[in-house]
Amino acid sequence: MDGEQRRGRLGSFVVGGLVGASAALAAARRRRRREVVRRTPQGLEAFEEAPCYHEVVARERDELEA
Numbered sequence: 001m002d003g004e005q006r007r008g009r010l011g012s013f014v015v016g017g018l019v020g021a022s023a024a025l026a027a028a029r030r031r032r033r034r035e036v037v038r039r040t041p042q043g044l045e046a047f048e049e050a051p052c053y054h055e056v057v058a059r060e061r062d063e064l065e066a
Contacts, residue, residue, distance in 0.1 A: 047053050
């Protein structure tokens with residue numbers, strides 16, 4: 001009975017090690033993808049082409065010049 005318990009524990013240890021290693025690899029891949037440097041915050045680039053954005057920029061520029 002003792003030998004069967006050891007085999008079960010060893011198998012559980014091996015499976016746990018494989019699951020942990022695959023999780024570590026997946027986390028490393030996700031971390032590498034996030035290292036992309038953005039010049040503008042995500043999502044704001046689309047608004048920079050909108051006419052209302054150009055109006056606000058022009059209004060702010062006029063206020064600074066006055």
